[in-house]
Amino acid sequence: MTRAAWRVAGTSIRGAYHALNGDECQDRHRVHITPGGALIALVSDGAGSARLGGEGAAILCEAVSLALASVAGEDAPAPSRALLRRACRAVCEGIDGARARILDEMPPDAGLYDYHATLVGAFALPGGGGLFFHIGDGAALAVSGDRWLLSPPANGEYSNETYFFTQFDWRRHLRFKLIEPDFDTIFVMSDGVTDLGLRQRGRGPEPFLPFFEPISRFLGSTPRDEGERALGATLDTPAARERSQDDKTLVWAQAR
């Protein structure tokens, strides 16, 4: 297995509110393909209400990515329930590690709540399935033709509130979802993009495929740099900004 197992692209752009206030984008993302071909894709949205949300998001992405990479190892891992169980444990260890690092390094006047950030991500083997893991809003989506599998946002009753890895009861809000082996395309996104790409239906949110399919087609046939630039511009059109003033992150991966 080589790095060529997946095509990947991703971008994070600053939303209108942060731009207006001169703040940085608080979203972070990380995409890593292990030497054995496992995909690790992570998106974390630092809370706008938190002083250091962006830093929390960056620390979390790094810690969870490293923990999952160590599970995947150097060689091509065989898809198995045991591997996925180890991946679930690695996600928890990564979150624990991020919390410990923040507690260790934070300034005396700060608290964990200053680093509030959500987490949504995928760990997958090409053609071998995998899992989504998720705290709070944002979404992860697996697509194959007309079929899809969604890890939807979780907000509780109010849409201006969500869950963060920095809360004491984060384990209660951590969700996993199994990705079956026949999905070949994965998207992971922050809540700024769910406003553009998900539709509310009676049973809950569903992906709006006329949003995702053209993006996947384009990124699949374009060099990564060029694709990421076009993706950033597409998420920042006046029509997109009108729908959501949030930071926007979208990560795409497709098994070859």
Next chain:
Amino acid sequence: MNLIPDVALAENTSQRLPCVVVLDGSSSMAQNNAIGALNEGLRLLEADLKADDVARQRVRILVLRVGAPDVEVVTDWTDAIEFEAPEIEANGMTPLGAGVRRALDEIESEKARYRDHGIPYNRPWLFILTDGEPTDPDWENAADECRAAEQTGHVSVFCVGVGEANLQKLARFSPRQPLGLKGLAFREFFLWLSRSARAGSKSAPSENIQMAAPSDWAVIPGRG
């Protein structure tokens, strides 16, 4: 800059922020033309909400007046884009307990309507403005209900005292400290309300909502 061709955006109903304002329309508000400043502030609220792309779609307003004869709906639930500032009259007593009870009922009915139609919504805001103190006999029970509604996450309650308002009694309505209005700074207050409604930042359910510091209109009791 090249865009990805053919990308269609999902059409979604904008999330709503229900906002109830309970205003004191008692006779004492006529003193120093406080009622005039209040009405001017409401007109500014209308203009400022309508000027913002997000706020005008997101905010839903209900304005209640307490005074003679009792509790009056001066503006029924309306989207900010269609909000027309009402003219509040100063006349009668201050049945604040009844006004707050009505506000809490209205908020729960409004939330039920959102749920029925699959419309996402923010935690509602309830603002209580008075220049005096509650005059209805049952106000203490109403204040307890209001405080409980805040503590159980049904609503965020903000109490604002004008002039000689009784802040001790006002404090019964919310665990959040009541604030004194600086002079007749209704304009600054309503501007702050409007700007706070635009902010898109998320917080954890267990935490107080994040509002801009109300420094340009509020006096923190005890600090003069």
